[in-house]
Amino acid sequence: MTLLPSIEHSIQIPYQLRVLFTENAFAPDNSLLLDLLDPQGVGFRSKVAFYLDEGVAQASPGLVEQIESYCQKHKDALDLRGISLLPAGEAIKNTSSYLRKIYEEIEDWKICRHSYVIAIGGGALLDAVGFAAATAHRGIRHIRFPTTTLGQGDAGVGVKNGVNYLGKKNFVGTFAPPFAVVNDFAFLKTLPEKHLRNGFIEAIKVALVRDAAFFDWIEINADSLIRSEAQAVQELVHRSAQLHVQHIATSGDPFELGSARPLDFGHWAAHKLEQLSDFRLSHGEAVAIGIALDTLYSLKKGFLDHPSASRILFLIRRLGFATYAKEIEQKSANDENAVIAGLEEFREHLGGMLTITLLTGIGSRIEVHEMDTDIILESIGELPRG
Known part of the structure; x- marks a missing residue:
């Protein structure tokens, strides 16, 4: 029997790891997010879903309304499908219920691979939402807004996502570079000293x-x-x-x-x-x-x-x-x-x-x-x- 030759071919996938810096990203006149999603200014309307750390929402009163207002002002480019609040801290990574919630909302809001999942919060939230985005539909573009010094200087700018399982930290996860990381220094102003020092x-x-x-x-x-x-x-x-x-x-x-x-x-x-x-x-x-x-x-x-x-x-x-x-x-x-x-x-x-x-x-x-x-x-x- 004659064996057929093996087929091998190198596959190269370029990634652009972008970390952007700003302050008050959702101020009406701040165009950073708009320019990021519609760099050519052609008016392509992108579906966006926001996941927001409850602790960040409490520390930044009016943030949900700011996001809604920003998307409304730029509605020709941003199709806001929903804003979901999730708990702060490691608890979000320790149970499958929050992961299931994100998957169900991605389905309900008809978020696809040409849409954007935007996570705003600490490292645990970024890990969990990033993992959900990387695995739903085999990969949805996700944007991270780290809100701590630890996230902005380290965990949030990497390519790892994950949740805890079997009592082990980040046992289940992916390597999936974010579409972009936006470091908004305004969030650092609300950090308790302990979390400010962590970075x-x-x-x-x-x-x-x-x-x-x-x-x-x-x-x-x-x-x-x-x-x-x-x-x-x-x-x-x-x-x-x-x-x-x-x-x-x-x-x-x-x-x-x-x-x-x-x-x-x-x-x-x-x-x-x-x-x-x-x-x-x-x-x-x-x-x-x-x-x-x-x-x-x-x-x-x-x-x-x-x-x-x-x-x-x-x-x-x-x-x-x-x-x-x-x-x-x-x-x-x-x-x-x-x-x-x-x-x-x-x-x-x-x-x-x-x-x-x-x-x-x-x-x-x-x-x-x-x-x-x-x-x-x-x-x-x-x-x-x-």
């Missing part, structure tokens, strides 16, 4: 693995950031977003087909800490502890020098983050440290090959494929408390 730690993270000069800038401007001065916060968000997008676009692995994930520095422990605290610890608070832990581990392994480690730990604490939480010493059912179990979950998530990013300096990194449990425990014991 600072992800900026420290990306500076540590990619840009020593940015780390220096954060140190120099720490007092302005602590005082929530708008110019400093906006510059931090912009630079953090730029570095995250550059890494995604130029690392050669935007959909994480390999096992190296430098942007997850400090996250293997952080994800487990969030779960162990039943999400009492915010993502930023957990990442601060995870960065502190991996910094001390890098020091103990001889990769990182003492002065650099001291600078990192001092800056984390100076910006108001704790570097210890009781959950980091919690025991599992077999009397082992429960956080260390996060390593195995991370290994499983990466397809069986563990790859952890550690520091060789501020702005430089190394990838390792094994972690010494004894040194992890020693590092936990030396985390600054109080």
